[in-house]
Amino acid sequence: MILKFLPNQHGGSLDMNFNVQKLRQEFPNLNIQVHGMPLVYLDNAATTLKPRCVIDAINAYYVTGVSNVHRGVHFLSEQATAAFEYSRQVVRQFLHARRVEEIIFTKGATEALNLVAQSYGRHFLKKGDEIIISHMEHHSNIVPWQLLCEQIGCVLKVIPINDRGELILEEYLKLLSDKTKLVSLVWVSNSLGTVNPVKAVIEAAHSQGAVVVIDAAQAVTHTMINVQELDCDFLVFSGHKVFGPTGVGVLYGKEKYLSAMPPYQGGGDMIKSVTFAKTTYNDLPYKFEAGTPPIAEVIGLRSALEYFQTHSWESMHQYKQELLDYGTKALLSIDGVRIVGTAKDKTSILSFVVDGIHPHDLGTLVDQEGVAIRTGHHCTQPVMEFFKIPATARASLAFYNTKEELDILVRAINRAKEIFK
Numbered sequence: 001m002i003l004k005f006l007p008n009q010h011g012g013s014l015d016m017n018f019n020v021q022k023l024r025q026e027f028p029n030l031n032i033q034v035h036g037m038p039l040v041y042l043d044n045a046a047t048t049l050k051p052r053c054v055i056d057a058i059n060a061y062y063v064t065g066v067s068n069v070h071r072g073v074h075f076l077s078e079q080a081t082a083a084f085e086y087s088r089q090v091v092r093q094f095l096h097a098r099r100v101e102e103i104i105f106t107k108g109a110t111e112a113l114n115l116v117a118q119s120y121g122r123h124f125l126k127k128g129d130e131i132i133i134s135h136m137e138h139h140s141n142i143v144p145w146q147l148l149c150e151q152i153g154c155v156l157k158v159i160p161i162n163d164r165g166e167l168i169l170e171e172y173l174k175l176l177s178d179k180t181k182l183v184s185l186v187w188v189s190n191s192l193g194t195v196n197p198v199k200a201v202i203e204a205a206h207s208q209g210a211v212v213v214i215d216a217a218q219a220v221t222h223t224m225i226n227v228q229e230l231d232c233d234f235l236v237f238s239g240h241k242v243f244g245p246t247g248v249g250v251l252y253g254k255e256k257y258l259s260a261m262p263p264y265q266g267g268g269d270m271i272k273s274v275t276f277a278k279t280t281y282n283d284l285p286y287k288f289e290a291g292t293p294p295i296a297e298v299i300g301l302r303s304a305l306e307y308f309q310t311h312s313w314e315s316m317h318q319y320k321q322e323l324l325d326y327g328t329k330a331l332l333s334i335d336g337v338r339i340v341g342t343a344k345d346k347t348s349i350l351s352f353v354v355d356g357i358h359p360h361d362l363g364t365l366v367d368q369e370g371v372a373i374r375t376g377h378h379c380t381q382p383v384m385e386f387f388k389i390p391a392t393a394r395a396s397l398a399f400y401n402t403k404e405e406l407d408i409l410v411r412a413i414n415r416a417k418e419i420f421k
């Protein structure tokens, strides 16, 4: 279904000829200047730039289609509802989920993780039960479980990592027991780039009867996701990391769990009927979508996913891997640079430190040359603690980046080194 006010520009065929220069033209933000220099955007793990079709889809909703969803019989409301629900189908297909009822729209990956902790966790876990996460989790996959542990007295266990920033699987297997009720793991680490062997982790957890939550916030642009093949019980991601808008994310959950879970928040849309004596809840997925949802953002997400899927995974993967190899060699050619996160299975995230320059100073100096990198702990303080560093500089790559941009980063780092000499 193609709605009049939402021209679907990207339902087209797969583009097998990966052409980075052509692709860059679709991202208006790449044309801006920063401090008088052309922008070199290397902060894609924080958020990705948006292609024109996403901006157009959001714009079209606001210009000619504004209405609330699910509540009106008038034309605009029906149209907005259809667009909103169509997005859910696109997400279902993107994740290869069995049913649209298994797709819940949230504010982002963080909210989706909190939803699982507060709804599934509080309902199905009890004092003494164990939850396993890893040492490389983003804070959003640590703190919700700590809150849950404080609330109900369950126990958090942490899978250790090695010096390359890889999970130590043998230690994971030792932590697993019949006390383990839930395992929540990041698929791709945002500060190290490590790609975790999620399939093996899920199988081992299931053999102990534990449910598994996968944080796919970074994996979503790295690999095709098939939740049925993975057999994860829950999976979360954020729209803004996959070329979509901020303010929208997705929780996938197996229907058997979602339907048994209590609502996370109360309000409009998540009810069937309300009286002061008793309220009954709506069916899936609406039971978990209280209040007016992020309509424009959900519509923008659809456009992003459709756009993204017009590129072949193989070509994108190969190109990004080439960039990663090139960037790794280029950074290591600079005296005093150390890369943090050297896993064998790694994707396009380059965290590094430079002798004698604090990452924040480095970030500020390269910014003067138009280069956007992120510096800090990247919401993974335990990772920084493990590597005994306060912070790293991080260049994170997307399929619109180029080797020339990595050369500009290297030149900017060399200039920063000159200043600090």
Ligand SMILES: Cc1ncc(COP(=O)(O)O)c(C=O)c1O
Pocket: 045, 046, 107, 108, 109, 110, 111, 138, 140, 141, 186, 188, 189, 190, 215, 217, 218, 238
């Ligand atoms: C691995 C990982 N998990 C979770 C999140 C949280 O995503 P959001 O802030 O969009 O909710 C991030 C964001 O950087 C992330 O990289």
